[in-house]
Amino acid sequence: MGELKVIGAWASPFAIRPRIALTLKSIEYEYIEENLRAKSDLLLKSNPVHKKVPVLLHGDRPICESLVILQYIDEQWTTGPSILPSDPYDRAIARFWAAYVDDKFFPALAGILKAQNEEAKAEALGQVKAGLELLEKALKDCGKEGVFYGGEGIGYVDIAFGSYLGWVRAVESMGEVKLLDEDKTPGLVGWAERFCSHEAVKDVMPETEKLIEFAKKLFSKPT
């Protein structure tokens, strides 16, 4: 079939998703770190439509969009742990939550850092906290063992939501806010620790301190 490459960027939550999935399935790949300020020809050729990371290159075939890549990995390599559940209804629920974190949760999270004034920050914070309560409830409903959204092992929603944890912690520090709370979201507190220390995650999750430094540079630019 050809060799496997992942084109990514260390700070991108989207880019760590395929790496977690491949490691989970014990599949070897070459990682290529991309400089998003000076995009390589390989990236531009592989993802001409969006010019974004991550891209999975399987031989000479590019697969783009992190959630599409996760499903590809799950369907291409059927030995090893499954990422999506087998029941169609459970799959629909998993896809729903992954879409929710990408379309609603992450933009609100980024909104805390981008806020130009206290009012905007408070609004974004409110949205994030409301989202976390929904996700706390979903963990209770989804994860049959309450360990991960995927059950005993990490699955699609764990990877989709968990990939944002580096940034959640960075926002907590920079925004001087508490997002994952022992009182309001105890389930998520435990889940976050389990996820970040998981074999397939710990080496690719960016360090909070490095993200804070990166964010300071990113958000200090004049808009």
Place this chain on the structure above:
Amino acid sequence: MAEESSPSSLTLLDFWPSPYGIRVRLALSLKDIPYTYKEEDLQNKSQLLLNSNPIHQQIPVLIHNNKPISESLIIIQYIDETWPDNPPKLMPDDPYERARARFWAVYVDKNVYELGRRVCLSHEGSHEERERARGELCECLKVLEGVLGEREYFGGVGLGLVDVCLVPFYAWFYAYERLGELEMEGVCPKLVAWGRRCVGEERVGRVVPGQDRVYELIVEMINKKLRFDQ
């Protein structure tokens, strides 16, 4: 064991002109799956809708054996996976082809509605806004034409996921022409031919509304400042 359904076990909460709703009706129609259709008034949403999709409170929602599924792309894949013995298969078998289908379905989702909507609204805006809106929509449609290539359908010899996602927007082409002053045959002749080919099929034509009807409705919604995705 083949999945069965009856109108009592399968209900679709929907709004007749919504492109997202039409997609789901199309998937069900193509596969000849019986269901109960329930029209929602988006200004006065039913308790059933609010209970079934509490987070987004949007149509379409498919309720199967009392379990709700939301988000049109998710619903279509659910239908394809739950009724695998009802042809056509909307998703290809090969994982790479499936990834390509999903990629382009997401592209349609993120671009066509919004860019088309801007074109429809731009006729009241400045010349620059009109030009930009038209340019962006044309570029998007040309990209999709490139993806279609020389094939009859995005799904190959028959309709697939991307066809189902895009064809409801074919019903908007007359609106783009009138409100955006675009000549669709000139902008994307292959997509126009593809659209005609799709709606010419009985199982598609019975679900996709006519372009005149859609145009009138769009004008009415613009006047009332309403959206399809709320």
